[in-house]
Amino acid sequence: MKIDIKKFSSRLHELMKENGLTTYSLGNIVYLSSGAISRYINAKMKPKRTTVEAMAKYFNVNSDWLMGISDERETCSSIEKLDNIQEKHLILSDEQISLLLSCLKIQQIQSKLLIGEENIQLNDIEVILKDYMGK
Numbered sequence: 189m190k191i192d193i194k195k196f197s198s199r200l201h202e203l204m205k206e207n208g209l210t211t212y213s214l215g216n217i218v219y220l221s222s223g224a225i226s227r228y229i230n231a232k233m234k235p236k237r238t239t240v241e242a243m244a245k246y247f248n249v250n251s252d253w254l255m256g257i258s259d260e261r262e263t264c265s266s267i268e269k270l271d272n273i274q275e276k277h278l279i280l281s282d283e284q285i286s287l288l289l290s291c292l293k294i295q296q297i298q299s300k301l302l303i304g305e306e307n308i309q310l311n312d313i314e315v316i317l318k319d320y321m322g323k
Contacts (some may be wrong), residue, residue, distance in 0.1 A: 196228070200243065211229065
């Protein structure tokens with residue numbers, strides 16, 4: 189995983205300041221110690237991809253921006269992305285729409301798993317995979 193540790197630490201500190209968070213409070217949110225958050229802010233430790241994604245989701249920013257590999261800070265939701273596709277008058281087949289919807293459901297499950305939500309059921313994943321495989 190590419191990451192600019194200096195930009196990551198600076199951007200994380202900026203987001204924490206904007207949201208009035210301490211190392212302790214952010215640590216509680218992303219299930220890390222305040223010491224780990226402090227090491228990130230001081231560019232002493234490189235975060236795992238799952239940590240970056242959980243933080244990006246919490247702050248509603250682009251994870252590539254947080255890692256310092258993109259200048260595009262804002263992220264748009266999957267629904268907004270679909271709206272953008274429709275605005276450009278792209279014509280999608282039923283199969284393409286079904287595939288997009290399956291991908292969106294998988295993305296939602298991944299997000300829940302990343303932030304540790306426990307209400308995800310194995311059955312949810314099985315249903316999505318069956319839909320995707322057309323069975």
